[in-house]
Amino acid sequence: MEIGFFKTAAALYTVSMVLSFGYLLSKKERLSFWLWKILSVGLFCHVVSFILRTRTFWQIPENRYFLPINTFFGALSYLALAVALVFWVVEGRHRLNILGAFVLPWACLASGAAVVFADPAISGLVPALQSYWINIHPMVLMTAYAAFANAFGVGLALLIQEHQVKSRKPSLLCYRLPAIEDLDQLNYRIIAVFFPVLTIGIIMGGVWAYNAWGRFWGWDAKETWALITWFVYVIYLHMRFFGGVRGRKTVYVSMLGFASVIFTFVGVNYLSELHGYLSSKG
Amino acid sequence: MTVPKGTFSLFRSVRFNIFLFSILAGSSALGTFLPQVGEAPEKVEAFLLAHTAWGPVLNSLGLFNVYHSFWFMGLLGLMAFDIVVCKLYKTPPDAGLNHLPPEFSVQEKPDARLEAVLDLKPYRSQWKTPQTGKALEHVLLGFFEKRRYHLEYSQSSGGVRLWVGTRHRMQRWGSYVSHVSLVVVLLGALIKTIFGFEEMVPVLEGGSKLAEHMPWEIYLDRFEVSYYPGTMTPSRFSSALRVYEKASLKRAPDGKDWYEEDPFEEGRLLAQKTILVNDPLVLPAGPGKLGRVKIYQASWGAGGMFRSVMLKIGERTLEIPQRTPTLVPGTAIRVEADMLLPSFVVAPGNRAETDSLELKNPAVRFIFHHQGNKTSPLWLFKNWPELCFAEGENGVLRHAPPPPFRLASVEPILFSGLQVGYDPGFPVVLVGSLGLLVGLSSLFYLHRRRVWVLMKPGGSGSAVLAGAWSSRGPRDFQKEFDGMMTELKVHMGSLSETDRSRKKHGELNRV
Numbered sequence: 032m033e034i035g036f037f038k039t040a041a042a043l044y045t046v047s048m049v050l051s052f053g054y055l056l057s058k059k060e061r062l063s064f065w066l067w068k069i070l071s072v073g074l075f076c077h078v079v080s081f082i083l084r085t086r087t088f089w090q091i092p093e094n095r096y097f098l099p100i101n102t103f104f105g106a107l108s109y110l111a112l113a114v115a116l117v118f119w120v121v122e123g124r125h126r127l128n129i130l131g132a133f134v135l136p137w138a139c140l141a142s143g144a145a146v147v148f149a150d151p152a153i154s155g156l157v158p159a160l161q162s163y164w165i166n167i168h169p170m171v172l173m174t175a176y177a178a179f180a181n182a183f184g185v186g187l188a189l190l191i192q193e194h195q196v197k198s199r200k201p202s203l204l205c206y207r208l209p210a211i212e213d214l215d216q217l218n219y220r221i222i223a224v225f226f227p228v229l230t231i232g233i234i235m236g237g238v239w240a241y242n243a244w245g246r247f248w249g250w251d252a253k254e255t256w257a258l259i260t261w262f263v264y265v266i267y268l269h270m271r272f273f274g275g276v277r278g279r280k281t282v283y284v285s286m287l288g289f290a291s292v293i294f295t296f297v298g299v300n301y302l303s304e305l306h307g308y309l310s311s312k313g
Numbered sequence: 314m315t316v317p318k319g320t321f322s323l324f325r326s327v328r329f330n331i332f333l334f335s336i337l338a339g340s341s342a343l344g345t346f347l348p349q350v351g352e353a354p355e356k357v358e359a360f361l362l363a364h365t366a367w368g369p370v371l372n373s374l375g376l377f378n379v380y381h382s383f384w385f386m387g388l389l390g391l392m393a394f395d396i397v398v399c400k401l402y403k404t405p406p407d408a409g410l411n412h413l414p415p416e417f418s419v420q421e422k423p424d425a426r427l428e429a430v431l432d433l434k435p436y437r438s439q440w441k442t443p444q445t446g447k448a449l450e451h452v453l454l455g456f457f458e459k460r461r462y463h464l465e466y467s468q469s470s471g472g473v474r475l476w477v478g479t480r481h482r483m484q485r486w487g488s489y490v491s492h493v494s495l496v497v498v499l500l501g502a503l504i505k506t507i508f509g510f511e512e513m514v515p516v517l518e519g520g521s522k523l524a525e526h527m528p529w530e531i532y533l534d535r536f537e538v539s540y541y542p543g544t545m546t547p548s549r550f551s552s553a554l555r556v557y558e559k560a561s562l563k564r565a566p567d568g569k570d571w572y573e574e575d576p577f578e579e580g581r582l583l584a585q586k587t588i589l590v591n592d593p594l595v596l597p598a599g600p601g602k603l604g605r606v607k608i609y610q611a612s613w614g615a616g617g618m619f620r621s622v623m624l625k626i627g628e629r630t631l632e633i634p635q636r637t638p639t640l641v642p643g644t645a646i647r648v649e650a651d652m653l654l655p656s657f658v659v660a661p662g663n664r665a666e667t668d669s670l671e672l673k674n675p676a677v678r679f680i681f682h683h684q685g686n687k688t689s690p691l692w693l694f695k696n697w698p699e700l701c702f703a704e705g706e707n708g709v710l711r712h713a714p715p716p717p718f719r720l721a722s723v724e725p726i727l728f729s730g731l732q733v734g735y736d737p738g739f740p741v742v743l744v745g746s747l748g749l750l751v752g753l754s755s756l757f758y759l760h761r762r763r764v765w766v767l768m769k770p771g772g773s774g775s776a777v778l779a780g781a782w783s784s785r786g787p788r789d790f791q792k793e794f795d796g797m798m799t800e801l802k803v804h805m806g807s808l809s810e811t812d813r814s815r816k817k818h819g820e821l822n823r824v
Contacts, residue, residue, distance in 0.1 A: 155541040158590035226754040245734025252345040262338035274327040
């Protein structure tokens with residue numbers, strides 16, 4: 032039943048995304064209204080699916096009181112939920128209306144990949160994951176990743192708007208998109224709010240590793256790539272804070288940061304046995 | 314403390330910092346794509362064999378041990394040095410009065426008039442009020458206290474008074490604290506590198522082994538592994554341990570190995586516990602050492618030894634201990650089981666190998682003895698009863714017809730991989746990490762605002778000039794500043810309640 036709810040959520044995210052593109056390319060305000068409503072229902076279905084999955088997960092005694100994110104399906108599902116939820120919060124606060132077209136594709140991609148590629152079967156936690164840290168460390172990191180997906184969307188909107196402003200014949204998009212300064216500020220605010228979250232997530236991983244294996248940092252591929260992501264966002268913040276750089280250049284760096292996030296989440300599974308969702312070790 | 318200008322100018326440049334972070338990120342990434350000695354030495358060897366031309370070049374550059382190479386350590390050290398230099402040069406503004414906005418220092422504008430100071434503010438407002446003197450100050454104090462601003466009286470020169478109100482003053486320390494904390498984290502890592510150790514002690518069930526760094530003998534009384542039903546996914550590992558400290562253990566002249574002066578010494582029992590993953594055994598590190606040594610359940614496996622195997626011959630089952638030729642009942646044939654491979658694979662050159670120490674595909678080698686002759690060894694599989702390989706004298710495998718017997722079960726002697734770790738730098742890393750979080754949180758989550766209010770007596774009242782600075786962008790603070798100034802004007806009697814309401818709804822332009 033939880034899979035049914037999850038597929039419904041994925042479908043509603045897709046409908047929201049289509050509506051957000053429709054809103055971006057047309058002048059119909061109603062589309063924005065329906066986008067918001069449908070996304071809210073999608074989020075509700077997703078949360079119900081997550082609760083049901085957790086209940087099933089807890090039927091295995093060793094899994095009790097831990098969250099079901101030990102598989103690729105579970106991780107993708109939580110990531111999609113976090114992307115949609117962060118977007119919902121950002122959009123609710125700033126009411127840009129157009130942001131959905133740049134952010135919701137990531138929620139659709141994550142939930143769609145979970146439906147198509149990942150095995151939804153529930154499995155028991157390997158001994159290393161039977162720790163309360165599993166309820167905190169990956170969730171915190173994935174929430175930061177979801178926020179960076181939102182920042183990526185805002186950055187993309189900025190680049191498009193800048194191109195529109197510079198072009199001699201700006202299209203309708205130019206009037207739909209917010210001002211470059213607003214987008215730049217929002218991009219920065221999202222990164223600034225979630226950079227400490229990324230940091231705390233990495234530190235929590237170190238403390239967990241120390242409790243489980245006696246080392247805070249082991250240069251495993253996953254932790255190394257999380258650190259690389261951290262460095263890229265450090266570069267972004269230094270450029271803004273101390274270099275006074277704004278606009279396109281910083282957006283490129285934030286996009287590079289998000290590319291690093293994607294590699295940390297997906298690509299590293301092929302490099303790390305310890306953290307890989309494709310491995311039973313851990 | 315301030316370092317003179319011009320000193321270490323390279324390290325203070327933003328460009329250099331960004332370059333350094335980029336190099337660190339890039340070289341960290343490199344280590345994830347190339348095999349590393351600490352993680353997979355066999356892969357490094359295979360890489361060097363496969364790339365004879367440039368493999369040794371990469372090796373000489375330390376690219377197979379990136380994170381412990383001299384140049385990577387040097388980069389981390391350079392980052393720490395860079396942070397120290399930057400933060401020494403640019404300490405946060407002093408905690409006392411600061412009349413100028415943070416982007417201007419008093420040294421740069423020593424003769425700045427107070428009015429000129431306010432010209433520098435990105436937010437500005439001015440008006441006249443009928444109030445003067447103490448009454449006006451009282452209004453101002455009440456106004457800022459209600460908004461939890463820290464208010465400081467600046468100076469009175471020719472009747473001009475300046476008040477500076479600040480909210481979230483701690484924010485200015487955020488950058489400083491987070492940078493210094495990062496150096497503390499690196500210091501903790503350095504302490505571990507110098508004084509700490511990590512070692513893997515594999516102990517066979519029922520056996521014991523000496524630790525490398527401590528005069529300890531670790532006994533593994535029992536190792537248990539359980540799986541989720543119907544799967545090969547382990548659900549629990551546990552090792553029942555006893556740790557003895559042996560006074561007669563002395564270092565050999567090479568300084569590495571131990572030798573026992575009294576081989577019969579039992580030692581002093583330090584501790585005993587059944588450890589689990591995430592639940593280690595914690596022991597004091599000994600006199601003169603800070604912190605504790607922990608013994609972790611890190612890995613496990615089957616090393617090739619077993620107690621016995623069960624061979625099914627027709628309806629009979631024969632138990633065969635390892636390397637003990639056993640008579641097959643009713644025949645003159647003796648059968649011997651000499652080797653176990655826990656995860657059998659056919660390696661290049663058609664040789665038997667194991668690709669893991671976990672019992673993924675257990676296979677046992679049998680040799681049959683008859684009248685003083687031996688047959689070629691045969692490999693039988695627990696999971697594949699129809700499969701059989703014969704092993705030639707040179708170790709080359711070839712398929713053999715299914716034998717009239719099969720391997721029913723094997724009882725391996727497992728080993729537990731115990732990680733013994735001592736990290737006196739961990740508390741330092743933890744303190745640094747907490748500092749980093751506090752610093753980043755105050756830097757990004759606190760919104761520092763500073764409002765300057767200058768009051769100049771004139772005519773029947775006073776002229777008020779206000780300016781402000783915010784740690785966030787103008788779009789975040791402009792609305793708040795406008796609202797505050799409107800409120801202040803009402804408090805000072807410069808604006809009526811009706812005007813305030815109209816202004817709030819955008820009907821009145823700025824006063």
